[in-house]
Amino acid sequence: MSTVITSVDVHDVRFPTAAAGDGSDAINRGDYSATYVSLRTDGPQTGAGFTFTNGRGNEITCAAVRALAHHVVGRSIEDIFAEPVAFWRSLSADVQLRWLGPEKGVIHMATGAIVNAVWDLRAKLEGKPLWRLLAEMPTEELVRSIDFHHITDALTPAEAAAILDKGLVGIDDRLHELERDGFPSYTTSVGWLGYPDDKVRALTRQAYAEGWRAMKMKVGGPIDDDVRRARIIREEIGPDALLMMDANQVWDVDEAIANMARLAEFDPYWIEEPTHADDVLGHARIQQAVAPIRVATGEVAANRVIFKQLLQAEAIGVMQIDACRVGGVNEVLSEILMAAKFGVPICPHAGGVGLCEYVQHLAIFDYLRVGTSLDGRMVEYVDHLHEHFVDPVRTRDGRYLLPEQPGYSATMKPESIAEYSFPDGPVWRQ
Amino acid sequence: MSTVITSVDVHDVRFPTAAAGDGSDAINRGDYSATYVSLRTDGPQTGAGFTFTNGRGNEITCAAVRALAHHVVGRSIEDIFAEPVAFWRSLSADVQLRWLGPEKGVIHMATGAIVNAVWDLRAKLEGKPLWRLLAEMPTEELVRSIDFHHITDALTPAEAAAILDKGLVGIDDRLHELERDGFPSYTTSVGWLGYPDDKVRALTRQAYAEGWRAMKMKVGGPIDDDVRRARIIREEIGPDALLMMDANQVWDVDEAIANMARLAEFDPYWIEEPTHADDVLGHARIQQAVAPIRVATGEVAANRVIFKQLLQAEAIGVMQIDACRVGGVNEVLSEILMAAKFGVPICPHAGGVGLCEYVQHLAIFDYLRVGTSLDGRMVEYVDHLHEHFVDPVRTRDGRYLLPEQPGYSATMKPESIAEYSFPDGPVWRQ
Structure with missing residues (x-):
């Protein structure tokens, strides 16, 4: 049929x-x-x-x-x-x-x-x-x-098959673990540039109380403002929780290096999109300069060829695949496998509308069958607009619960x- | 007013x-x-x-x-x-x-x-x-x-100003030269993949008779076909005329290197778009492998950040700016200046419809005010669709004559x- x-x-x-x-x-x-x-x-x-x-x-x-x-x-x-x-x-x-x-x-x-x-x-x-x-x-x-x-110089079909075969070992244990605990995530709802300081503090405090131990703030405004907001968030979450920063491409390469030198005192876990999304060589220079802070990017990476180069150039410490910027599931599979080959953890980009719904599936597949580790893996979470989906994401204590309905969780309510x-x-x- | x-x-x-x-x-x-x-x-x-x-x-x-x-x-x-x-x-x-x-x-x-x-x-x-x-x-x-x-790590405003100031020296002599001789060009009308062998031979012979001493063929079909067509063209144009090859991105990186080893016997002047347009690192590997054959690319380079990296990585020996793939004159100015700083000659991409009309202006400006040399400079020429423009390109003996009417030669006939x-x-x- x-x-x-x-x-x-x-x-x-x-x-x-x-x-x-x-x-x-x-x-x-x-x-x-x-x-x-x-x-x-x-x-x-x-x-x-x-x-x-x-x-x-x-x-x-x-x-x-x-x-x-x-x-x-x-x-x-x-x-x-x-x-x-x-x-x-x-x-x-x-x-x-x-x-x-x-x-x-x-x-x-x-x-x-x-x-x-x-x-x-x-x-x-x-x-x-x-x-x-x-x-x-x-x-x-x-x-x-x-x-x-265009990616055989980084990943061959035989290499992909070997990774996927190896991913079958222990897959049941990993699935039981996810069914029990859910998938780790972090929240980006605390530090948008449009929010005033007191709102940032209140949202951070609330998120911490809800169980989040990894939070992301936006940077890339006047650097003194970024420093002040980073201080507020770090004060609220203490030294152990993870603080990620996201510049949304606004800096030039040397500017990114200089600004991260100032923001380093707040112990950022990663700096996301420090410069133009197409600038593989720029990301590589920044990664070399800001280590051990990780460079993260991907939400605007146009395709698998850009991801391939970010990995080849050792330009990133975290790879942020997106579910629908590139050509859908087929292309994302190649990106997940390349990340595994190069040993870079994937933390998918989400937020917007429906992106959380999409990427939870990719992160779960990655853990079960490809990456096989949760070390450094987190899915972005933003608490926006889930109510418009037939099968919305569900979270508990800062973790995604496994989707159970058939499909890719992409179906929007007709109303x-x-x-x-x-x-x-x-x-x-x- | x-x-x-x-x-x-x-x-x-x-x-x-x-x-x-x-x-x-x-x-x-x-x-x-x-x-x-x-x-x-x-x-x-x-x-x-x-x-x-x-x-x-x-x-x-x-x-x-x-x-x-x-x-x-x-x-x-x-x-x-x-x-x-x-x-x-x-x-x-x-x-x-x-x-x-x-x-x-x-x-x-x-x-x-x-x-x-x-x-x-x-x-x-x-x-x-x-x-x-x-x-x-x-x-x-x-x-x-x-x-x-996003390009200050490759070109600062002060560097750009220095190049442009220097370009004022001797500008009148260069203008007189162009008024007298026109601007060098090459033709891409001989070797499209859609043409049978006898048409390729006839067109090549005709172009040579018309005065063209630089011609481009398409490659990227079955390699034996590419070799056969290259032999036909080289037979027709003799050892001294330039033969360029254009793969339109079809090869993977290692495939490009292997195929150019076979095509090298026909003494190609450049290999254009040997692989995916976004693959800066791939172009750099290919350039290293095929030298002294030059790698050329640019017609599908998305923006100045891609061109910046191609130059920084020494991935190209010829830079093929396009007039309307990127964000118009303002962005092309930055690309022309980066090429000058890195010492890479510009041979603009043309063909299609109206691209010859556009890029002649850019090449002439480059020579007069930025690059100040004709060494290795040629504008692509394809004899298609010029009749639809109010101020079409004019060529003589394989060279572009200077446009004289006001504007960017982009105005199409209303009919x-x-x-x-x-x-x-x-x-x-x-």
Whole structure:
């Protein structure tokens, strides 16, 4: 029995978050938005996927999804997964659309939305959460799902297979551990640049009381402000909890090195996005200068080729994969495996809208089947907008609980889609 | 007297080139297209700019131009050029749209179209071709037009000023030379992958007879085919003419090194785009392996940060700037100056539709005011679609003649826009 994709619906869904200062950092002030894709089929199931955007321009990624949709309409899930790389390249290497990237920005984010919806559909058809579908998948099929084009100098199919085979050892024990304890996470809800000092202090205190022992603050404003806010947070959390810092790319390379020299007294665990996301060599110089503070990046890393170089150049100590900036599950698999080969822990990027829902699956799969360690692993957590999802993340004592429903947790409630559709939903008509 | 931009018209213009095999290479098979921007003003002048795309998806860059248009409507040219970096960042660092790049792909190409139209408008208002406007501009104003964010580790404003000041020495002699001889170029019209062998031989013979002594062929198909075609071209052009090869990113790093070992017998002058455009470290490894053959890249380099790293890593021997992949004239200025600092010659990317019209201005400015040498400098030339421009390129004996009309040579004929508008123009309605 095959399930055929009959149409691709695209929804421009935007949440008016900018006004509240949530999500404001050194360079972004966003209305958290989703280019939301729903794959209808000839059966009862639908596949859901999205890419996250920051408000204005969400109509552009929606247009890109429409430009790519003909590559999936009329195809069956069985056909797609019979030749997964050919399918993936039909999107990522379209002979005309590729020019718009290649494999970066709008066109690649749209690819990610569609590819993720295809995986969501498959997981639903098999009745498994995506993390379980992946963790239980034969090594041969996982390897066959990855496009190794342009990364064979860092990871070969044989190396990937060896990592995945080794990941089968002890997998049941790791699963029981996660079922019992959940997956470690950290919170980014305390230190947005848009918040005044007293709000930062109050949120930090509250988060600590809730059990969080790892918190992230935004930096990249005037350095004296960054220092003052870092002091507040460190005072509240004490010397043992982890404090991460995130500059959202605002610094030049030498500026990053100088500013981290000032912020080092607050013992940051990592400095995230210290400079331009494309600057592999810059990150490498910064990592060398600020060690033992780790350099972290990835939420704006355009594709597996950027991640490959960050690893090859020893430019990062933490790799922050994103679920929908790159071309969906197939590409993320290659990134997770490269990180394992180079021995760099993955701490996925989340927040925005729906990113926590997505990345929990990736982190769980990584632990169960690839990385096989929780050392230095944490999933970002931001307490925003989960109420709009059918299967929202659940946390307990600062840890993610395992998703149990079939799929990729990407399905949005129909009433939320209607309410927040841009520009015609009730929220935006006002 | 100020000139105010009153509206931004966007046209989706596509030429049906894919069917003929023109422009086919290892990864592209395009209908050459322009996201064409026309800035109307409160005066008689309009500004024209475009970004080049490959057919399908041109509606996405058009949507991106519309999303950015509010940053120019209502502004005067005088205001814009009073604070050029603030203007440029209003487009490239928009707090919501930036997420869609940043500074790459669709959103950045749209930025380039608008920025170029603004420069075209200014040049027209001053009654000068763009190359002359730039070449005669005071050093201080040129430096003030560049956003040095994220490149200060490679080029400081003081270094840029020193290069530009030095470029004033002998500028009149260089101008007289160009007026007399034109600017060197090479042709890419001989060796597209879509052409059969006998067509390659005939086109090569014809180009040689027309005076071309530098020609580029596409490689990246089956290596035996590449070898056979290279032999044909080298037979036709003899040992002294230059033969360039272009793989359009199709190879992995080790594959590029192996294939160039086979193609070396045909004495290639450069290998262009041997691997993924984002792979700075890969290009560096290839350059080290294939020397003295030069590695060339740039037509898909997303922004100045990628070019910066290619130079820092000594990954290229030829830098191929593009006029509208990056954020327009302001960003290209930074790239031209970085190339000069690192001593790498610029050979701009052209072809497609309108790219020759654009880049001739950049190459001429580079020679007059920055690079000050013709050694190793050539502008790509492809004999396609020039008839659609009001001020098309003119060549003589394989050299570009200096543009004389005011502006950036980007203005398309109204009848061409109407004829090739997608999907409603007569060409596409059939």
